[in-house]
Amino acid sequence: MSAHDIELMARGGTLALLALWSWLLWRDSRQQLAARCAIAMNIGIVCYLIVTTAWETETSPVGLIFSLGAGATPALFWLFAKTWFSDQTRLRHRDLVLVALWTANVLVMQLSFQAAPEFVAYPAIVFRLGMFGFGAAGLWHAWRGREGDLIESRRRLRFWMIVTVGLYVLAIGVAEPVVYRGGAPHAILSLIAGSIVFATLGLCGAMFVARRDDLFGPEPGRPDDRPDPAQAVDDPLVARLLSHMERERPHRDEGLTIAALAARLGEQEYRLRRTINRALGHRNFAQFLNSWRLDEVRQALADPAQREVPILTIALDAGFGSLGPFNRAFREAEGMTPSEYRAAALADSGIG
Known part of the structure; x- marks a missing residue:
């Protein structure tokens, strides 16, 4: 079996996993x-996996649609990372406008290949x-919140996300122009494309292993599913944590980290992460701190x-660093x- 055959098998397996994962989502x-942003990103990745085969030379309307989807993938990834890693529940209008402008530019570029190459x-x-x-x-969204992420499976997936997207950007942003200008052999593109396929395959596999509620949280509009702190207080660590938060008010420290809070409590960091997530229902440390700040x-x-x-x-007295993040958190x-x-x-x- 040749390397090309292995790549095609991996590509087909990745397409199947992306389709299955999108359906489950x-x-x-x-x-x-x-x-929903993940589904849109998956569609873009599927388009990329298809157009990077020999079929990409076709100029049919269907081929244009797939090329447009592949070109939109970077913007769709950004939306997914922005909403998933930061646990955002809504998109700003300027985010949607930016994605629309990007997609329009991709369309102009694809049409120019055929109608106006110059x-x-x-x-x-x-x-x-x-x-x-x-x-x-x-990648900045994936990197910046890693310390405060209370979902262990999502913290591990950040690495795969960085590797996969890094390879994708390398292939499209750097390797393609060099190869098409004759500065490097076409085999380099095949190598990078194969690496992207296997990295995406690993990412999909990791997504399937993780629990759905861990990845995306409970369905909105179901507050009864959230853990009740009054019942969780039977846990000694929960009782110590809540007592410390009420007495010392560490949330007023804008730069407080979960490692620093664990040190104050004399507790291991991983146990504190698990307690805040599973007993108190918070998905990231900033969300936990903001709940105390907003109460104040x-x-x-x-x-x-x-x-x-x-x-x-x-x-500012409650621990918010500036007015903008405070206003957004309060309105939400x-x-x-x-x-x-x-x-x-x-x-x-x-x-009044």
Whole structure:
């Protein structure tokens, strides 16, 4: 069996795994934003795996659609990394606009190959730069939150994500231009494409091993599935943690890490991670800290004695580093701005 045959078998297996994984995501987790972004990314990867075979030379409308899907993969990966690694539940309008502009540039580039080859250099430059930009942004999301990630399976998958995307960016952003200009043999592209196939195969396998709720969390709109801290307090570590948070208020320290909190409690870090995730229901450490910070902010905003205290001061005192992250966290938790919450709370108390 030749190396080409092995690559084709791996490519076919990867396509089957991506299709199966996407179907399971749609069946079990389609209400989760990160799961929907994962499905879109998988479709892009499938398109790439198809167009990097000999079939990519076809210029039919179907071939154009597959090329468009393959070209959109970097932007789709960025959306997936942004929502999954940061546990985001909504996308900003500017994110969608950026992806739409990127896809439009890919379309212009593909059409230029056929209709105006002399013009293709301009969208191609934008494509190369954008690929590095989306790849770097996605990897930044994967890298920056690794210490605070409380999902062990997801922490391990970050490595595979970095390897897979790094190879993809290398193949499309660096190797292709060099090979097509005669600076390197075509065998290099085959080698990198094969590496991408096997890395993607490993990533899919790791995704199947992990529990669905660990990867994407429980379905939204089911608050009863969240662990009850009142029941979890029977765990000695939970009791110590909650007592320390209430008494010492370490969440006010903007730079607090889970390692530092574990040291304060005299506990092993992995046990603290598992406790915060499984007993208290938080998926990342920032989410856990923000829950305490938001509780403190709510109390201050509803306190008539602090009605003249600026909201920024209250947010900074509670441990938020700046107004932007605080406003986003508060709106996501309460569905209104801090000013609106304060006005409603004071009105209910008869002091509005």
